[in-house]
Amino acid sequence: MDQTSQPPSIEYERSLRNVTFLIYALYALSFFAGISLLIGLVVAYVKRPDAASTIYYSHMSYLIRTFWWTLGLSAIGMLTVFIGLGVLILLGVYVYLVVRLVIGFVKLWDRRPV
Numbered sequence: 001m002d003q004t005s006q007p008p009s010i011e012y013e014r015s016l017r018n019v020t021f022l023i024y025a026l027y028a029l030s031f032f033a034g035i036s037l038l039i040g041l042v043v044a045y046v047k048r049p050d051a052a053s054t055i056y057y058s059h060m061s062y063l064i065r066t067f068w069w070t071l072g073l074s075a076i077g078m079l080t081v082f083i084g085l086g087v088l089i090l091l092g093v094y095v096y097l098v099v100r101l102v103i104g105f106v107k108l109w110d111r112r113p114v
Contacts, residue, residue, distance in 0.1 A: 016056040017108070019047050023063050024105050027097070041067045058113035059104060066100045 026040030041064065048060040070093055077089035107114050 013054070016047070016051050016054060017111075019043065020051075020056045020059045020108055023047075023060065024101060024108065027063060027066070027101055030097075037067060037070070055111065055113040059108055062100075062104055062114040066097065066104075070097050 023040045023044050026036040026043065030037035030040070044060045044063045044067075048057060048064070051057040051060055073089060073093045073096065077086040077093055080086035080089060104114050
């Protein structure tokens with residue numbers, strides 16, 4: 001590899017890493033403004049093809065799965081909240097989301113795939 005091809009790949013990697021950090025941040029902001037979770041999902045879907053063959057692809061797939069599981073479990077929790085079980089499910093969803101974000105963020109910080 002020559003010197004001219006090296007900087008674009010480093011810059012490309014840095015860009016993907018920054019976008020992935022942004023998606024994690026948007027997911028974390030969803031605890032205060034729920035719409036940011038949806039924005040993070042859209043960004044993950046849009047940028048995931050660009051991240052193919054990198055560790056960031058696994059992070060974006062992980063975040064997309066996290067969204068859908070969170071949505072599905074939240075729906076179940078909301079549907080069962082009237083019998084009391086929903087409150088426990090929603091609490092579990094909260095814990096699930098926090099744990100997934102922490103695990104993913106730590107692995108991203110260490111530059112490892114999820």
